[in-house]
Amino acid sequence: MAKISQRAEHMPASPIRKLVPLSEAAKRRGVHVYHLNIGQPDIETPKGMLDAYRNHDLKVLEYGHSGGLWNYREGLSRYYRSHGIEVDKEEILVTTAGSEAIIFAMMAVMDVGDEVITPEPFYTNYNGFAAETGVRVVPVTSRPDQGYRLPPSEEIRARITPRTKAILLCNPNNPTGYVYQRAELERVREIVLEHDLFFISDEVYREFVFDGQHCSIFHLDGMDDRAILVDSVSKRYSACGARIGCLATRNRTVLDAVLRFGQARLCPPTMEQLAAQAALDTPAEYFDGALAEYRARRDAVFEVLERLPGVSGLKPQGAFYAIVELPVDSAESFCAWLLSDFDHGGETVMLAPAAGFYATPGLGERAVRIAFVLNVQAVRRAMEILAKALVAYPGKLALSA
């Protein structure tokens, strides 16, 4: 029998999605599952965006430009300007979601065997994209006892090899909810200039900062040739299914390469770009409302978590995730057990085991990522179920007095 490739064998299953067959089975048994495993918010997509689909007047659903529809790129440029980010429409390439933007950025600056340094825990799919592109993700561990701040520069420098080509930061961070400060970005900038690297910044949670200000990679000086921004409409407009993102850079050589990657796959979805363009007119109140809602959810989750013995986690400053340590033998077993063997009043909760967000073996094995993507009542109920489950779970750890 013909064999699949090594890279296919080594391709990790998404820790966010690999328990899906168990959740599907639970639902078939009639158990209600609270999905806190995935960043799929229940916040309504802006009406203007949903109406754009309803009101289209296309007769032929055509290809668009490989770099994205020019009107949309113009709109994106205005959106960025309103956030103090100066990028022209020519410096923006629309991608099929943030996922493709990250893959294109990786392929543009790294060959097979090259390395990208990123703080761990990190967005788990960086691992998947790295496996696909043959790139090595080199983690530098950010620790909960240091608030998940950027690790000291010496720790980052210690990981630089001749194969290091880039540093990648997700800001605000998924999965920690940490918001990197300007001084931390300046530290990355210094290292990047020192070692002739690219700086890739994943800012898909830009709008979701509870405390303080968001600093973009484009707020830094002297980075024109090195800064690559990756972005997405998924979280911003609660439109994960639209699969529209973008990549922005002032480096013309990178732009040109990414456009060629884009040409091979022809174009991002046309109708979705029209909808994303309409979404740019979403009023400020929408974001104010969403941010207040996410804050309330975060507070509701932590109100319960803080009471639970042996449970610890840092209240995030941004995005809508938290990494939470649980008093269990294995978070992966626990998450599977929640779906296969447990329910409370016919309900259970789905969480993402945190180990998949780390590259260093052994880290995160007793932790989960919780996504605050359901309303306050639902997350409160989900945390109540989690509390009951932690008591019932056969693999729970004995707690010291």
Next chain:
Amino acid sequence: MAKISQRAEHMPASPIRKLVPLSEAAKRRGVHVYHLNIGQPDIETPKGMLDAYRNHDLKVLEYGHSGGLWNYREGLSRYYRSHGIEVDKEEILVTTAGSEAIIFAMMAVMDVGDEVITPEPFYTNYNGFAAETGVRVVPVTSRPDQGYRLPPSEEIRARITPRTKAILLCNPNNPTGYVYQRAELERVREIVLEHDLFFISDEVYREFVFDGQHCSIFHLDGMDDRAILVDSVSKRYSACGARIGCLATRNRTVLDAVLRFGQARLCPPTMEQLAAQAALDTPAEYFDGALAEYRARRDAVFEVLERLPGVSGLKPQGAFYAIVELPVDSAESFCAWLLSDFDHGGETVMLAPAAGFYATPGLGERAVRIAFVLNVQAVRRAMEILAKALVAYPGKLALSA
């Protein structure tokens, strides 16, 4: 300055799209451009598909399953059954267009440095996907003087090395319009079984066969572990902008690997899947009408071409492309000149230089791919412009008497 990757440097620009800046400039000068460079038909998208966007009732534009919406996969399974292709919904994974299906297939069965054999000329973006995935496309030349039939098995066998992992066939073929016969597929089958390879079949033009029957890879016996079908709604429903395709295989190991690739990028666009699902109900008359229309266009194009001195090309049996040899020094220079320096009554035509559809250096350098994607009147006018241009072009070849 930080350098881009080797793969980015070597990534080919799409020969279909790399002249786009020239066509944009021509349009800015007020010149009308007939686009016969790209497979973007002007045939209307089925009303049912366009209405699906208008009639959606989503409040949250959510992620779907990484393998595609189950309802849509069920519908696809029925669609395939109606074409005598037996695949269950579990054996179908929805992809973001045929492009992603090809990339996933390549990554699933090939590592960096592995080889896939395909007849040339071939769909040019196979080169792009191969550059991205580190795979080598090994061409076996199909010749116009042999009607672009599958080359003799010995020529194919001669190209097999220890790194060969798959044979890839586009049927009906883009860019030649050739429709492979069952006996030819059986020959591929024999070689595939003999050398323990995969057989990847790109059947996105299934519905567009002018003469005779289409034979699918799934019409062959004993290929369950080896057959990988890649498909797309782009041409079928004149919906290139939807970016919905799929990959189908009965090989569970391949399915599982492709699903993990799919998990990393989360899901294909949700709304587009709902529209593609509605498109499955498109009445047979739509396809009858489209086929008749493409046939009329093909005939109109060849009516003119056959009169032009020094021009030769084979009338295609399927799809809506033809490779046509022109009496010019370089088809690439000629195509660029058409956009930059020529117009006839304020109009010009954009064609795709054929060299980019070959992997063997030197082949196709005086040929173009013509796509019959505009109505009869428009393609006739475009061919008239081509005729005038061939007379005016400074690099035209002297024709022997």
